[in-house]
Each structure stands twice: as C-alpha cells, then as structure tokens.
Amino acid sequence: QVQVVESGGGLVQPGGSLRLSCAASRNIFSILVMAWYRQAPGKQRELVAAITREGSAHYADSVKGRFTISTDNARNTVYLQMNSLKPEDTAVYYCNADMGPLGYWGQGTQVTVSS
DSSP: OEEEEEEOOOEOOOTEEEEEEEESSSSSGSSSSSEEEEETTTOEEEEEEEEEOOEEEETTTTTTEEEEEEEEEGGGGEEEEEEEEEEOOEEEEEEEOSSOOOOEEOOOEEEOOOO
16 A cells, blocks of 8 residues: 655645645555546546656646646655646645555645635
C-alpha cells in the first residue's frame, strides 16, 4: 500500500498560479499511475491530470495548456503546476496513487480562485 499527502493549496486571484505537491510514502517508480483529481461543491470528482511511471502525461481538456504534471523521483513527489487559474478551477484537489488492484487517495487540498 501507499500513503499520499497533498499540500500547496490556497486562495489565488484569477490569472494567478499555484503549485500542488503530492508526497508518496514509497518509491513512485512502483506506482503505475499518479494522478490529480478535483471535486467542486455539488459536482462529481473529475480527473485533472495523470502521469504514468514511464512519464506519459494526460490532461483533462479544461486544463490543457494551463496545468503541468511532473514528478521528482528522488523525493517521491508529484507536482501539479497550475497557471492562468480561473474561478472554475476552484475545488478540492486530490492526489491518487494507482497500484493496479487498488488506488490510494490523499485527504485533499483546497484551491480557491477568487478576486
């Protein structure tokens, strides 16, 4: 199993940037896919970005060109760089570690985009 802990959320103005971090309790080479999801009030949780252990990245259409997912293997950490933030990006952002049979979630970090 693996534990993941998110950090880096906060309040930012529209057009601003934030970087979220997800620290894993084990070597991320052993994790098939690391992903960021988000859930806004009254909405379903949705995939934002994912990266495989081979380094292949995937993004939701709504964040393409604005968000970048990356890894620091030495720190067992996955990042989500979020630029040009919009009010509709406001949500709780969750990190997920896909081990194949099971996925592991963090507790989430709140991102609020507001003037």
